Amino acid sequence: MNERPKPDYPGKLVAVEGLDGSGKSTQIYLLHQWLKARGYRVFFSEWNSSVLVKEATRKGKKRQLLTPTTFSLIHATDFADRYERQILPLLRGGHIVLCDRYVFTSFARDAVRGCDPGWLRRMYGFATRPDITFFFRLPLETALGRILEGRPKLKYFEAGMDLGLSPDPTESFKIFQGRVLDQYIAMVDEFGFTEVDATLTVHAQQRTIRKILQERVDLAFFHKRYAQ
Amino acid sequence: MNRGKTFYHHPPGGVDPRKLSGWLLVIEGADSSGRSTHVNLLSEWLEEQGYAVAQVGLKRSTLVGAELELAKQGNVLSPRTMSLFYATDFYDQLENVIIPALRAGFVVLADRYIYTLMVRDVVRGADPEWLASLYGMALVPDAVFYLSVSMNTLVERTFQARNQLDYWESGMDCGLSRDWFQSFLLYQRKIRREFAGLGKRYGFRVVNGNRSIPALHRELVSLTRGVLENPA
Numbered sequence: 001m002n003e004r005p006k007p008d009y010p011g012k013l014v015a016v017e018g019l020d021g022s023g024k025s026t027q028i029y030l031l032h033q034w035l036k037a038r039g040y041r042v043f044f045s046e047w048n049s050s051v052l053v054k055e056a057t058r059k060g061k062k063r064q065l066l067t068p069t070t071f072s073l074i075h076a077t078d079f080a081d082r083y084e085r086q087i088l089p090l091l092r093g094g095h096i097v098l099c100d101r102y103v104f105t106s107f108a109r110d111a112v113r114g115c116d117p118g119w120l121r122r123m124y125g126f127a128t129r130p131d132i133t134f135f136f137r138l139p140l141e142t143a144l145g146r147i148l149e150g151r152p153k154l155k156y157f158e159a160g161m162d163l164g165l166s167p168d169p170t171e172s173f174k175i176f177q178g179r180v181l182d183q184y185i186a187m188v189d190e191f192g193f194t195e196v197d198a199t200l201t202v203h204a205q206q207r208t209i210r211k212i213l214q215e216r217v218d219l220a221f222f223h224k225r226y227a228q
Numbered sequence: 229m230n231r232g233k234t235f236y237h238h239p240p241g242g243v244d245p246r247k248l249s250g251w252l253l254v255i256e257g258a259d260s261s262g263r264s265t266h267v268n269l270l271s272e273w274l275e276e277q278g279y280a281v282a283q284v285g286l287k288r289s290t291l292v293g294a295e296l297e298l299a300k301q302g303n304v305l306s307p308r309t310m311s312l313f314y315a316t317d318f319y320d321q322l323e324n325v326i327i328p329a330l331r332a333g334f335v336v337l338a339d340r341y342i343y344t345l346m347v348r349d350v351v352r353g354a355d356p357e358w359l360a361s362l363y364g365m366a367l368v369p370d371a372v373f374y375l376s377v378s379m380n381t382l383v384e385r386t387f388q389a390r391n392q393l394d395y396w397e398s399g400m401d402c403g404l405s406r407d408w409f410q411s412f413l414l415y416q417r418k419i420r421r422e423f424a425g426l427g428k429r430y431g432f433r434v435v436n437g438n439r440s441i442p443a444l445h446r447e448l449v450s451l452t453r454g455v456l457e458n459p460a
Binding site for chain 2: 055056059060065066067068069070073074076077080081084085113114115116119122123125126
């Protein structure tokens with residue numbers, strides 16, 4: 001993926017990345033609504049959502065069977081399934097594809113879990129680089145505050161409990177998220193992320209990303225050819 | 229006997245190769261080459277000799293074994309998805325069965341290993357370097373015995389075992405021929421060619437698998453004895 005071969009498809013790939021609580025899912029949802037309403041060919045895909053491997057992931061998480069290696073592999077399997085059946089064919093068919101999390105999520109989380117960064121990058125080497133990767137950046141404390149203020153029951157892997165950072169889920173979550181954030185920041189230059197200030201209002205952020213999208217993508221090309 | 233182990237590229241996180249003793253013996257070979265029979269015979273022999281044995285194979289992981297079997301029924305996953313699914317199955321067994329067994333000084337008998345997985349994928353167009361990296365955390369076995377059988381033997385044993393051809397063993401997903409028998413021959417020849425290449429790269433010990441079960445067993449016993457008695 002680092003070599004950046006020129007894409008041989010007419011579509012455009014837009015990904016959002018960031019910590020839990022950074023608001024990226026809200027932003028890509030709003031972007032999706034807007035593009036749909038304007039009549040563009042657009043498709044939305046979510047991390048860890050393919051039907052086929054969902055069951056195995058669920059079982060593995062519930063029974064805590066996963067090691068960092070198999071945790072990473074099962075997500076890669078899920079991604080490959082979505083990538084080869086949806087994302088790539090849609091790009092080749094001339095769509096805008098919006099991804100809520102992309103391979104960078106694995107690069108960040110799995111590296112924190114101890115997977116070798118080179119191994120991760122080679123494994124995902126088949127995945128094309130997004131045309132725009134929005135990185136929703138905000139201070140760790142703010143992200144933690146947004147997630148933790150509702151006093152949620154954190155899930156085992158979500159809190160990074162498998163790393164043995166702390167026996168307390170909230171404490172473990174804080175340390176884990178801090179390390180994930182460090183990984184994201186280190187990738188900003190490596191993969192050319194477009195940073196978005198996630199401390200701004202939802203509306204202001206949305207205005208910014210719509211503007212960037214319009215500047216970098218010839219949206220007219222993506223108008224539906226046939227009225228529905 | 230604690231001589232440690234090596235990994236092709238690097239060990240999975242948290243694994244200290246120096247703490248691994250025991251032996252990992254792999255039996256590779258085409259479907260119907262007699263692998264499973266010999267794994268069982270060898271396992272019995274090892275236990276008679278006083279070695280504790282653990283067996284592993286493909287699609288046997290607790291994590292995804294059942295899901296893989298299900299996915300195969302439908303033939304709906306892309307080749308790369310299958311690769312990664314099998315890799316998940318492999319690493320689950322590596323980390324949860326093979327490595328703990330070696331720490332405890334067992335002999336681990338593997339009915340197929342990463343080589344079968346790589347060969348199948350290469351035949352389906354996967355990049356060998358991508359596969360080598362994917363399986364870079366695999367443990368280097370103490371020995372790989374490759375059962376080499378002629379096409380005639382393979383055809384005969386396949387029909388003896390099941391009276392019919394299997395979709396995957398005939399490589400029907402590869403679009404080589406719509407004729408099952410023709411596809412089986414073409415596919416198995418490709419597999420053999422790839423195995424021959426890998427055998428050189430990974431140092432297989434090629435064993436003539438066309439012989440009778442007792443004759444082949446005797447040879448495998450003698451080779452195994454050599455591995456157990458002469459630490460590398």
